[in-house]
Amino acid sequence: MYLVVEQLLNGLQFGLLLFLLAAGLTLVFGIMDFVNLAHGSLYMMGAYFAATFVAWTGSFVLGALMALGATLLLGIVLEYVALRHLYGRDHLDQVLATFGLILFFNDAVRLIWGPAGLALPLPAWLTVPVQIIPGVYYPAYRLMIILVALAVAAMLYLVVMRTRVGMLIRAGASNREMIGALGINIKLLFTLVFGLGAALAGLAGLMQAPILTVQIGMGENILILAFVIIVIGGIGSIRGAFMAALFVGIIDTMGRAFLPDLLRKVLSGAAASTAAPALSSMLIYLLMAIILVLRPEGLFPAAKR
């Protein structure tokens, strides 16, 4: 029972982290109609920045904040220098260009930080287990990820639903020409949204950094998961991304934790030990395939253009 609660929390934490990544992706995709494969690179950069700045400053919080700012800046520069020329282009052009950026960032990181991965140690106050319900302890840092991500999600919701910028963002998602016609500086708006997306990816990366090794290509696997999420949720829909992210995070984590035992009950030992890792890795993709076959536009399609 405790194991189930713990894995459920792990799934929640992973799902929320995926949401941060997917939110930026779906915003950029939904509003600017831009497919950004380099989103995973921004996630990686967030992690590398954090590892560097935390080591420099000696403070986890300060380093993390600096990393967040650095990714935001990087996103804005990237948008300004290269990506803004690709809006309105074919999705394939965008895929090719941002695939090129992945190659660039991977080797840039290798040049600057070297081929070996980095570790980002946690400060002592974040390593203590916290008792969440009587008898159940949970690592403080993972709990913090859950809280930060929930806070960011709530903030994002408020900004998008309750502010003027958010209104423009939503208007942009459903009709891009219209907000331009209303005299809004659409270029600036797009730069801001892209920067926001980059910062969210960076935040996901820097928070994940102490749990995993910070390494080259770390964004590639998780980028695909983020794409899976925005496709399941319905492209351009923040709410869809949130639900789908939790769904994917929990199913993935629970699958990895419990599927092997479940399979062992129905299959022979050898067959189960072969099938279990494959099946638990495939679970998410299987889920996406089923959802898309049944609902080709995702679970929560954004308003029609």
Place this chain on the structure above:
Amino acid sequence: MMGKLNASNAVAALLCAALILLPLYSAATGNIFILTLFTRIAIFALAAASLNLIMGYGGMMSFGHAAYLGIGGYAVGILAAEGIGSGFIQWPVALAVSALFALLIGALSLRTRGVYFIMITLAFAQMAYYVASALSRYGGDDGLTVYKRSDFAGLINLSDRNQFYYLCLACLFGGLYLIWRIVNSRFGLVVQGVRSNEQRMQAIGFHANRYRLVCFVISGTICGLAGALLANNTDFVSPAVMYWTRSGDLMVMVILGGMGSLFGPVIGAIVYLLLEELLSQFTEYSGLILGPVLLLIVLFARGGIMGLLGRMSRG
């Protein structure tokens, strides 16, 4: 498109001649490396050409095409590991399994359009990747060594560098010829018609998805052939062949060379793999240059290299 003398066709003809004469050059200069490199290029060109069939002509952006490379490769590798070394069995099996897989993926994926299609094809390829990683009997994550190349009863010796090169080249030219015939047939015209206006084709009475599906299966099968060649070339097959960045590489080759042009993917494969190879000799950080080059090509050379040639011959 044939018969007219313009820059694109001239380049294509020169290219074919150069590819055919390459072993002579290699023998004369003793440069074996270039032959090995171009064997690899021919194989990837075939895979890229198969992707171009559905992407350039059919408007179906498959982001999981590397899956067929892996499936074709594993068919050869697994049969070899089980002691069935004959290419007359291995290769038909590789083609059949790829076709079957393409039929399954296509039937499900073609319910979606646009970005959703890109993602669902990617999802299926990732599933194949994880299945291969779990095949512990056949190497799992580490991949499977193919100890003996396919045996064609002495007709061709795949271990002979020149013979294997010509085999790959023959498969490439055969694949291109097939694609050219398909694209210019009634069937191919319907597929292209569906790309530009699906509703109209439906209204005329064509069952659009059936045409798309057949095209998708042909494409997957050709790519499976490339996979069988690849396994023989590297004497090895691993899940990494199916990872999504591999599909990205194929996509890059197609767009780089010129989507929807017969020789575009071949040129794309040559340029991409040569660039990768050359850069890696100057620097171990080839992506620092290759990445921005791709970006610049997208920004300034729409329609890829073939598009550029086309504009040159017109302008």
